[in-house]
Amino acid sequence: MPTASHANRQHIVAAYDRELTQLRAQVIEMGEAVVEQTRMALCSLLDGDGAAAGTVLDREPQIDRLSQLADEEVFAVIARRQPTAADLRLVLAIAKVVGELERGGDKAERIARNVLRMLDAGPATVPDSVATGLKDLDAVACCMLERAVDGLTVPDLAKATGVFQDESRLRAAASSLNRTLVEAHGSLHGQQLAGLLTIAHALERIGNHAANIAEQVVYVITGEDVRYRNRELLLDALRHGELG
Numbered sequence: 219m220p221t222a223s224h225a226n227r228q229h230i231v232a233a234y235d236r237e238l239t240q241l242r243a244q245v246i247e248m249g250e251a252v253v254e255q256t257r258m259a260l261c262s263l264l265d266g267d268g269a270a271a272g273t274v275l276d277r278e279p280q281i282d283r284l285s286q287l288a289d290e291e292v293f294a295v296i297a298r299r300q301p302t303a304a305d306l307r308l309v310l311a312i313a314k315v316v317g318e319l320e321r322g323g324d325k326a327e328r329i330a331r332n333v334l335r336m337l338d339a340g341p342a343t344v345p346d347s348v349a350t351g352l353k354d355l356d357a358v359a360c361c362m363l364e365r366a367v368d369g370l371t372v373p374d375l376a377k378a379t380g381v382f383q384d385e386s387r388l389r390a391a392a393s394s395l396n397r398t399l400v401e402a403h404g405s406l407h408g409q410q411l412a413g414l415l416t417i418a419h420a421l422e423r424i425g426n427h428a429a430n431i432a433e434q435v436v437y438v439i440t441g442e443d444v445r446y447r448n449r450e451l452l453l454d455a456l457r458h459g460e461l462g
Contacts, residue, residue: 249367255326281323339409351395362428
């Protein structure tokens with residue numbers, strides 16, 4: 219028959235597990251919000267929809283609030299449970315990931331603000347080639363972010379590896395879009411060209427935030443800090459199972 223102390227330990231472990239599950243759920247909610255904000259901001263540009271851009275700005279404080287709540291919960295878990303080893307790595311990684319997602323939300327806000335500035339400067343249709351380039355870059359960046367968050371919430375080294383592999387696609391999409399913008403500059407007014415360049419950079423940075431999150435996934439699973447590792451060497455080590 220279980221003793222009272224044993225039952226109490228089981229209760230504490232169950233409560234701790236629920237707290238970690240809640241932290242993961244908050245990360246998922248933040249990640250989904252950032253992806254939705256990014257996609258809505260880009261649609262507002264391609265559709266010339268100032269109201270949609272305004273909605274993105276209105277929703278931005280919600281991401282800030284989620285970030286604040288997650289930070290508070292991280293501090294509370296550390297204070298209550300004093301986690302060690304793998305659990306401590308997870309809690310510390312979540313704190314860093316929350317920061318990356320909050321900055322990703324800022325990039326979506328930046329896109330929306332530039333859309334409104336461009337619309338205020340006068341109506342102008344985004345050339346088809348530029349629209350295609352923006353969609354391509356957005357697809358890569360958002361896919362990376364979704365995969366990175368998934369790799370943390372259900373620890374999966376393969377998803378982190380996939381994010382790192384997509385970095386070359388991200389750079390290629392960003393470079394292609396910048397070349398397209400240079401070629402199309404004659405058909406764009408000044409505010410529009412400046413806004414599109416800023417938007418392209420913001421989308422690329424969202425992909426960079428995803429890669430930073432993937433680094434935390436590797437840290438959680440293997441215990442190794444890979445933030446400053448050469449990416450090619452890191453990918454090779456991951457492919458050959460030489461981490462962890």
